[in-house]
Amino acid sequence: MEKYDVVIIGSGPGGYVGAIRCAQLGMKTALIEKYGSLGGTCLNVGCIPSKALLDSSEHYHQAKHDFTEHGIDLKDLKVNFKQMIARKRGVVEQTVGGIDFLMKKNKIDVFHGMGSFESPTVIAIDDSAGEANKIEAKNVVIATGSKPGSLPFIKLDKERVITSTEALELKEVPKTMTVIGGGVIGLELGSVYARLGTEVTVVEYMDRIIPTMDSTMSKELMKSLKKLGIKFLVSHKVKEVTRKGKVVTIKADDKKGAEVVLTADYCLVSVGRVAYTDKLGLDKVGIKTDNRGRVDVNDHLQTNVPNIYAIGDVVKGAMLAHKAEEEGTYVAEFMNGEKPHIDYNLIPGVVYTWPEVASVGKTEEELKESKVSYKTGSFPFKASGRARASMDLDGLVKVLADKETDEILGVHICGPRAADMIMEAVVAMEFRATAEDISRISHAHPTFSESTREAMLAATDNRAIHI
Ligand code: FAD
Ligand code: NAD
Numbered sequence: 001m002e003k004y005d006v007v008i009i010g011s012g013p014g015g016y017v018g019a020i021r022c023a024q025l026g027m028k029t030a031l032i033e034k035y036g037s038l039g040g041t042c043l044n045v046g047c048i049p050s051k052a053l054l055d056s057s058e059h060y061h062q063a064k065h066d067f068t069e070h071g072i073d074l075k076d077l078k079v080n081f082k083q084m085i086a087r088k089r090g091v092v093e094q095t096v097g098g099i100d101f102l103m104k105k106n107k108i109d110v111f112h113g114m115g116s117f118e119s120p121t122v123i124a125i126d127d128s129a130g131e132a133n134k135i136e137a138k139n140v141v142i143a144t145g146s147k148p149g150s151l152p153f154i155k156l157d158k159e160r161v162i163t164s165t166e167a168l169e170l171k172e173v174p175k176t177m178t179v180i181g182g183g184v185i186g187l188e189l190g191s192v193y194a195r196l197g198t199e200v201t202v203v204e205y206m207d208r209i210i211p212t213m214d215s216t217m218s219k220e221l222m223k224s225l226k227k228l229g230i231k232f233l234v235s236h237k238v239k240e241v242t243r244k245g246k247v248v249t250i251k252a253d254d255k256k257g258a259e260v261v262l263t264a265d266y267c268l269v270s271v272g273r274v275a276y277t278d279k280l281g282l283d284k285v286g287i288k289t290d291n292r293g294r295v296d297v298n299d300h301l302q303t304n305v306p307n308i309y310a311i312g313d314v315v316k317g318a319m320l321a322h323k324a325e326e327e328g329t330y331v332a333e334f335m336n337g338e339k340p341h342i343d344y345n346l347i348p349g350v351v352y353t354w355p356e357v358a359s360v361g362k363t364e365e366e367l368k369e370s371k372v373s374y375k376t377g378s379f380p381f382k383a384s385g386r387a388r389a390s391m392d393l394d395g396l397v398k399v400l401a402d403k404e405t406d407e408i409l410g411v412h413i414c415g416p417r418a419a420d421m422i423m424e425a426v427v428a429m430e431f432r433a434t435a436e437d438i439s440r441i442s443h444a445h446p447t448f449s450e451s452t453r454e455a456m457l458a459a460t461d462n463r464a465i466h467i
């Protein structure tokens with residue numbers, strides 16, 4: 001039996017990054033992936049393909065709605081959806097191919113097949129031909145990720161009642177789509193289809209969309225997405241989803257208990273994702289899971305079996321690719337006897353709609369709840385020259401800073417290129433900067449990032465210049 005220092009099960013951003021870091025540190029490393037391609041949810045059916053379709057659909061939407069005002073006249077503009085999907089597949093293939101290259105470069109042995117525990121140090125790999133292989137490991141990392149969640153009464157037929165995976169591979173642009181869940185997936189993929197002309201209705205159980213983010217972001221994003229034509233039913237509890245032929249009927253109760261009936265060509269179920277540990281044989285080695293099926297880990301991402309670690313979507317915390325990557329690096333360095341550190345408060349969250357929403361640190365609701373005394377500063381993009389030039393006037397930057405010390409506690413941006421802009425705030429908070437520190441740094445003009453500076457000025461002493 002081949003022996004390894006570490007065997008990682010699952011090749012998503014947690015698993016493959018962890019494998020590379022282990023190899024860099026001189027460990028003999030194996031990576032097991034049940035599918036034929038590496039990269040996990042993120043590269044195959046998550047971050048990368050969704051961003052490819054978001055970019056394509058945004059180009060179309062701009063061409064249709066903004067180009068004339070920019071002085072560009074186009075004739076016969078239409079969507080070639082087949083090509084859009086084909087380009088997305090090409091982006092995925094190239095990105096996934098890059099991971100194969102990185103595995104070879106780092107001399108990581110890759111096994112394709114379902115990995116499962118025989119014992120804490122022996123992993124069986126069942127390939128698609130039913131051939132079982134066994135390998136031995138000093139340490140094992142579970143990086144098996146997550147799969148789409150659903151509601152108990154919904155039958156996902158994966159044709160018309162679909163998850164994000166199918167929504168990335170549709171054969172036609174739907175005329176109508178109901179999205180259950182106004183979280184990240186629902187709003188990103190809802191935006192893709194709304195831009196392409198689908199009538200999209202989002203049904204959300206909570207009283208606002210993206211309910212875990214700062215409530216100002218929920219309001220700002222909802223205003224913009226309404227302009228895109230998306231309809232919202234918040235505080236609605238879906239209770240039934242049925243399909244007859246090409247029609248899906250969705251029944252929900254509003255907050256007063258009155259029934260609302262919607263019909264659509266497609267229903268996208270995006271109510272969260274669940275940890276994936278099927279057929280992993282956790283019972284065989286006695287690994288504990290929590291009440292949501294996630295692998296229980298301590299502060300070092302170690303399970304109750306000391307040589308077995310778990311990272312990424314399969315453990316507690318935000319289900320984000322960069323969080324999984326950080327954890328992959330963490331366990332590699334921890335196994336190497338180092339003292340790594342992850343500041344979970346500083347893992348940014350982004351919604352890639354347009355405008356984008358990006359956040360780091362505490363929300364205003366969290367500060368209120370923990371009774372921290374804080375001050376706010378905000379700056380709207382409509383007061384930014386750069387935003388006027390690019391016709392991106394929706395949204396704002398909101399800064400939350402400690403009332404006494406002025407330390408930045410949270411930054412929330414709804415606006416153009418918020419995903420990239422948030423990094424200034426992440427760096428500032430990593431170095432425990434104050435709002436005044438950032439407001440005294442020269443920001444290039446004209447840039448969107450000047451709006452962050454203005455919000456910092458507003459938080460410092462109500463000193464914003466351009467409002
Ligand atoms: P995964 O990426 O899920 O990888 C786990 C891998 O393990 C899979 O390849 C699986 O096949 C394999 N596996 C499972 N069990 C076994 C087994 N027993 N044996 C062998 N292999 C096994 N996050 C962001 O940060 N930014 C985004 O823009 C973003 N967009 C997203 C869009 C969509 C539509 C979706 C669905 C998700 C998105 N995410 C995004 C979330 C992101 O994809 C996940 O947080 C990330 O992929 C988690 O990484 P992971 O390594 O923990 O698991
Ligand atoms: P989510 O948790 O972001 O949103 C789910 C939404 O569904 C919530 O707003 C919730 O209140 C709502 N909901 C739950 N039950 C409901 C019901 N019965 N009726 C109506 N609404 C209901 O989950 P998601 O959008 O499915 O995404 C899953 C995970 O994937 C997220 O944790 C996210 O971090 C990750 N992801 C990240 C990105 C990104 O970083 N840009 C993109 C896509 C997905």
